[in-house]
Amino acid sequence: MVTSASKKFRVLIVEDSTFMRKVLETIFNADDQLQVVGHAKDGREAVAMSESLKPDVITMDINMPHMDGLQATAQIMTTNPKPIVVVSSESKEGAASTLKALELGAIEFVAKPSSGIDLDMQSVKEELLRKVRMAAKVRVVRTASRLASTLQGTNAKPHQAPAPPAKRAAPAAQRDQKFPVVVLAASTGGGLHQPVRRTTGGVHEYPRKGSRGQRVARTRDAVHLPGRTASACHRVGPN
Numbered sequence: 001m002v003t004s005a006s007k008k009f010r011v012l013i014v015e016d017s018t019f020m021r022k023v024l025e026t027i028f029n030a031d032d033q034l035q036v037v038g039h040a041k042d043g044r045e046a047v048a049m050s051e052s053l054k055p056d057v058i059t060m061d062i063n064m065p066h067m068d069g070l071q072a073t074a075q076i077m078t079t080n081p082k083p084i085v086v087v088s089s090e091s092k093e094g095a096a097s098t099l100k101a102l103e104l105g106a107i108e109f110v111a112k113p114s115s116g117i118d119l120d121m122q123s124v125k126e127e128l129l130r131k132v133r134m135a136a137k138v139r140v141v142r143t144a145s146r147l148a149s150t151l152q153g154t155n156a157k158p159h160q161a162p163a164p165p166a167k168r169a170a171p172a173a174q175r176d177q178k179f180p181v182v183v184l185a186a187s188t189g190g191g192l193h194q195p196v197r198r199t200t201g202g203v204h205e206y207p208r209k210g211s212r213g214q215r216v217a218r219t220r221d222a223v224h225l226p227g228r229t230a231s232a233c234h235r236v237g238p239n
Contacts, residue, residue: 008035009136012055014046014072015039015087016064020112023120024059024087031129034136043067047075050082057136060106062088062097070100077105081142083135087128088112107135 011028013036015021021039028034038053040046042064050058058076062069073084084106090097091109098109108131113123121128 009033009056009133010035010037010053011132011136012036012038012040012046012049012053012058012082014041014043014058014064014069015061016041017061019119020061027121027125027128028132031133033133034129043069043072043075046072047079050076051080055082057083057085057132059087059132060084060101062086062090062101070097070104073101073104073106077140078142081105081140083107083138083140085110085128085132085135089114105140107131107138107140 011034013021013024013028015024018041021041025036025039028036037055038049040049044067046058046060046069047067049055060069060073064072067075069086069088073086076082076084084101086098086101086106086109088097088109089112091101092098092111093109101109110124110128110131113119113121
């Protein structure tokens with residue numbers, strides 16, 4: 001743990017206002033656990049100085065030229081992660097920029113006073129010091145690089161409509177399926193003397209007995225036999 005008798009937490013201030021950089025430096029250097037080691041006036045400088053100075057914690061403004069605080073946060077958290085506390089007039093609880101900064105990996109946020117009579121930030125001094133000291137003790141990890149790409153637009157791709165689903169081909173079993181047909185025919189040449197012979201997908205045949213004359217003569221009788229008809233055709237298959 002860092003104490004006043006040993007090493008202090010190294011602070012990098014990222015702020016485009018010269019006046020505000022001076023205010024923050026005065027607040028941090030007056031604390032026995034913090035020491036300002038550098039100032040960056042935009043996001044690009046913040047990324048470079050984060051790598052070269054290796055601070056323990058970074059205070060980050062949002063609105064800055066060249067590269068804003070969100071882009072800088074995304075870049076730092078994907079290449080050289082450091083604890084970041086957002087200090088901005090936009091960093092109010094529930095604000096879109098605050099939520100995005102936290103999503104990108106920022107540890108905490110402090111809103112700059114909006115009143116012109118509190119430019120030295122005395123109303124938020126204790127909150128600022130507490131959150132910066134706390135953030136400096138946090139071990140951070142890399143965040144998803146896709147977030148940085150989204151903000152910087154380096155890997156932006158045009159929106160592509162989803163491809164229509166491919167038509168499903170009918171299963172082979174259905175394409176090749178055959179429906180058997182059963183043909184029933186009455187014979188006047190006598191009763192049925194053997195079972196119907198079945199051929200797969202073909203015709204069921206009844207054996208014929210007797211002469212043509214006998215079949216013709218007994219046609220009327222065959223029609224009235226139980227369970228028989230003079231002629232019929234029945235298709236077997238799915239409904």
